[in-house]
Amino acid sequence: MIEPRESLLEVRGLRVEFEGRAAxxxxxxxxxxxxxxxxxxxxxxxxxxxxxxxxxxVPAAQGTVRFRGTDLLRxxxxxxxxxxxxxxxxxxxxxxxLDPRMTVGETLAEPLEIFEPTIGxxxxxxxxxEMLERxxxxxxxxxxxxxxxSGGQCQRIGIARAMMQRPELLVCDEPVSSLDMSIQxxxxxxxxxxxxxxxxxxxxxxxxxxxVRHLSQRVMxxxxxxxxxxxxxxxxxxxxxxxxxxxxxxxxxxxxxxLCPPGEPLVYSYER
Amino acid sequence: xxxxxxVAATERAPPILRVDALKVRYxxxxxxIAAVREVSLDVAVxxxxxxxxxxxxxxxxxxxxxLGxxxxxxxxxxSARFEGKELLGLPLAALNRIRGSKLSMVFQDPxxxxxxxxxxxxxxxxxxxxxxxATWSHAQRAALDMLERVRVPDARRRLRQxxxxxxGGMRQxxxxxxxxxxxxxxxxxxxxxxxxxxxxxxxxxxxLREVRAQSGLSIxxxxxxxGAVASLAERIVxxxxxxxxxxxxTMELLRAPRHPYTSLLIECAPSLHRPRLDxxxxxxxxxPSPRDAEIGCAFAPRCxxxxxxxxxxxxxxxxxxxxxxxxxxxxxxx
Numbered sequence: 001m002i003e004p005r006e007s008l009l010e011v012r013g014l015r016v017e018f019e020g021r022a023a024x025x026x027x028x029x030x031x032x033x034x035x036x037x038x039x040x041x042x043x044x045x046x047x048x049x050x051x052x053x054x055x056x057x058v059p060a061a062q063g064t065v066r067f068r069g070t071d072l073l074r075x076x077x078x079x080x081x082x083x084x085x086x087x088x089x090x091x092x093x094x095x096x097x098l099d100p101r102m103t104v105g106e107t108l109a110e111p112l113e114i115f116e117p118t119i120g121x122x123x124x125x126x127x128x129x130e131m132l133e134r135x136x137x138x139x140x141x142x143x144x145x146x147x148x149x150s151g152g153q154c155q156r157i158g159i160a161r162a163m164m165q166r167p168e169l170l171v172c173d174e175p176v177s178s179l180d181m182s183i184q185x186x187x188x189x190x191x192x193x194x195x196x197x198x199x200x201x202x203x204x205x206x207x208x209x210x211x212v213r214h215l216s217q218r219v220m221x222x223x224x225x226x227x228x229x230x231x232x233x234x235x236x237x238x239x240x241x242x243x244x245x246x247x248x249x250x251x252x253x254x255x256x257x258x259l260c261p262p263g264e265p266l267v268y269s270y271e272r
Numbered sequence: 273x274x275x276x277x278x279v280a281a282t283e284r285a286p287p288i289l290r291v292d293a294l295k296v297r298y299x300x301x302x303x304x305i306a307a308v309r310e311v312s313l314d315v316a317v318x319x320x321x322x323x324x325x326x327x328x329x330x331x332x333x334x335x336x337x338x339l340g341x342x343x344x345x346x347x348x349x350x351s352a353r354f355e356g357k358e359l360l361g362l363p364l365a366a367l368n369r370i371r372g373s374k375l376s377m378v379f380q381d382p383x384x385x386x387x388x389x390x391x392x393x394x395x396x397x398x399x400x401x402x403x404x405x406a407t408w409s410h411a412q413r414a415a416l417d418m419l420e421r422v423r424v425p426d427a428r429r430r431l432r433q434x435x436x437x438x439x440g441g442m443r444q445x446x447x448x449x450x451x452x453x454x455x456x457x458x459x460x461x462x463x464x465x466x467x468x469x470x471x472x473x474x475x476x477x478x479x480l481r482e483v484r485a486q487s488g489l490s491i492x493x494x495x496x497x498x499g500a501v502a503s504l505a506e507r508i509v510x511x512x513x514x515x516x517x518x519x520x521x522t523m524e525l526l527r528a529p530r531h532p533y534t535s536l537l538i539e540c541a542p543s544l545h546r547p548r549l550d551x552x553x554x555x556x557x558x559x560p561s562p563r564d565a566e567i568g569c570a571f572a573p574r575c576x577x578x579x580x581x582x583x584x585x586x587x588x589x590x591x592x593x594x595x596x597x598x599x600x601x602x603x604x605x606x
Contacts, residue, residue: 042469043440150558151327180326180496182540185554192552207470210542214552237544251474252499252544 007066008033008201009054009169014063016046016053023049025225027063031169034199038216038233040209040248046225047205051171054203055087056080067169085115088162092174094154098146104157105142108132111164127164135160135190152183156190163194170194171203176211188214209252213237221245286356287314288458288490289338289375294350296330296337305562307333309514310350312589315458320484320491322505322522324498324537326559330514331494335460339377340367354458373403376451380463382443386435392419392446393431399453414453422449422479441472448479452487460492465500477503498541502526510534513560513570516589520596530592530603533571569601577602 007030016024024046031037041047052058054065056072065072072083091097098107108128112119119127129139135156146154155175162170172191176184188211194200195215206212212219212233219236221229221244229242240246296308308330315321325331336342338352338359352359354375359367371377379385387395396418397411406414412431419427422445435443444464451459461480465473481504484491495501501508501522508525510518510533518531529535539553557574560566569575572582581601589599593606 042471152558181498181537181542182326182555183558184542185540185552186556188552189554208542209470210544211552213544213548214542234548247471249544251471 010066012064015061016049017061022225031201034201036202036216038212038219039205040212041222045222047222048173051173085165086168088167089171090158090162090175094158097158103143131160151179155187169201173205285317288317289315290353292351296333297347318488320505322501322508323494324501325511329511331511332462373454374456375458376456378447378451378461378464380466382447396450403454418449444476458490462494517599528606530598531600532575532577
C-alpha cells in the first residue's frame with residue numbers, strides 16, 4: 001500500500017450504521033493534497049454512505065475523519081462550518097441536485113453569501129461569471145433556470161457550485177453515471193482540468209472502471225461496507241489482487257476489447 | 273457474420289418487425305416536437321438487433337410508438353408491422369392480443385415496472401392467465417419453472433415475495449421471465465441493464481444470450497451503452513436526432529464505422545483495453561433539440577468532417593456496401 005507523506009484527509013476505523021447494521025465498516029484511508037483517489041464498488045457496497053459520512057451528511061458511529069489534523073466528526077458549530085468550505089460534493093443526478101426555483105447565478109452566488117457575506121454584489125457577479133467560464137459555460141447563462149439545461153450542462157453547474165469556495169477536497173459521487181457516453185468525457189476532462197489548475201484533491205466515486213482509471217492516482221475497492229483493496233491505479237488494473245476486484249474488471253462490456261489490437265493506441269484527433 | 277437483413281429481407285423470410293417511415297411528433301405549447309424524425313428498420317426472425325443512441329435520439333420513442341405505448345398527445349405516422357400485421361392504429365383489444373404474448377417488452381427500471389403490492393408469483397402467473405387463458409394452478413407452476421429458467425435462486429420462496437424484497441438484478445430477472453411467459457417471438461428490451469451494476473449487468477446479458485440460444489426468439493436491445501449492445505447484437509442501428517445514421521453488422525460497425533458519429537461514439541466508450549490517455553475522448557457540443565427545425569445534417573455542428581454541403585443538405589440513409597447503410601455525405605473509408 002502506498003502511504004502518502006502528508007495527508008489532507010485521514011480516515012481511521014470509520015463505521016456508519018443503519019438500524020444497527022454496518023453500511024460502512026472499519027474503513028481507513030488517506031488522501032494527499034491534490035490527489036485523486038478513486039472509489040469503486042457496486043450499489044449497496046457503501047460508497048455513497050462513506051462519502052456522505054465524510055461530509056457529515058449522515059452520522060458516523062465510530063472512527064475519526066481528520067481533515068488537516070482536525071477530526072471533523074468532533075467538530076461543532078463555527079469550526080464545522082469553516083471546514084464545510086473546504087470539503088464539497090458533486091452528486092450523481094445533476095438536475096435533482098439543483099434548486100429548480102433558483103437561477104444558475106443565484107445558485108452559484110449562495111456559497112459566497114454564506115461564507116463571504118461582506119463582498120459586494122458586483123464582485124459576487126464577477127466571481128460567478130469567472131466560475132461559469134471555468135466550467136465551460138457562458139457567463140450569460142447566470143439568469144437561466146436548471147430545467148433549461150441538458151444533463152451535462154447541469155453537471156457543469158453542480159461542479160461550479162461546489163468549486164465556488166475553492167475547496168481543498170471535492171467528493172464526486174458518480175458524477176458522470178447519468179450522462180450520455182459522449183458527454184461523460186467532457187465532464188471527466190473538466191474535473192481533471194480543475195484538479196490540475198487549482199490543485200483540488202478528489203474522492204472520485206464511480207462504478208465505471210475506465211473513468212476511475214483515467215482520473216485517479218490510486219483506487220480503493222469497496223465491498224459490503226469494507227475496503228477490500230487499495231492500490232495505485234495502474235497496479236490495480238494490471239494486477240487486481242482481491243477476487244471481487246477481478247470479478248468487477250471481468251464484468252465490463254467493452255467494445256474496444258473486440259477491436260483494439262493490444263498495445264496499439266488509438267489516435268483521438270477530434271478532441272479540442 | 274450474416275448479411276444485413278435489410279437487403280436480404282425481401283429474398284428471405286419476411287422480417288418479424290418492419291418499421292417503415294415511422295415519425296413521432298408532439299404538439300407542446302404551440303410548438304411541434306419531433307421525437308422521431310423518420311425511422312425505417314427491419315428485425316429479422318431470430319435476429320438480435322441493437323439500437324444505440326444518446327438520450328433524446330428517439331430510440332425508445334420509436335419502439336414505444338410501434339407498440340402503441342405513447343402518451344395521448346403523441347402523433348405517430350408511418351407503419352410498424354409485426355409478422356406482417358400493422359400495429360399502428362390497431363384497436364386496443366387486437367393490440368393486446370399481440371402485446372405481452374407474441375411481442376413483449378423489458379423496461380429499464382424493474383422496480384417501477386413491477387406492481388409493488390403483488391407477489392412475484394402472482395405477477396408472473398397472471399401473464400399466462402390473462403394472455404393465454406391458463407388456469408391459475410397451471411400458471412403458478414409455469415411461474416415457478418420460469419423463475420428457475422431465468423436462474424432466480426430459491427425460486428419457490430421468491431414466488432411469495434414482493435418486488436421490494438428482491439435486489440435490482442433479481443427484479444430484472446423476474447421482468448425477463450415475465451416477458452417470456454407466453455413464449456414471445458420478439459422481446460424488446462429498453463436499457464435492460466442500465467440501472468444495474470457492472471457484474472450484475474454482465475449476468476443479465478448472459479441470461480438474455482442463454483434464453484435466445486434456447487428459444488431462438490428475436491430481440492431488439494436498446495441502449496446508450498455500445499459495449500452492452502455489442503456483446504449481444506448481431507447488427508447495430510445507430511440513431512442520432514431522431515434518425516438512423518448507420519446500420520451494420522456489429523463487428524463491421526465496431527471495426528470500421530462509416531459514420532463520423534459512430535466512430536466518435538466508439539472512441540468515447542470508456543475502455544480498459546486501451547491505453548490511458550491524457551484527455552478522455554469526448555464529443556464537443558450537444559445534440560440538436562427535437563424542437564429545432566432540421567436543416568442539413570443534424571450532426572454537422574459536432575462533426576470533424578463537416579463541409580458546407582452538410583449544413584444545407586440532409587444526407588439520406590443509403591446502402592454503402594453489401595452489409596452497411598449510412599447517412600453521411602462524407603463517410604469514413606472502411
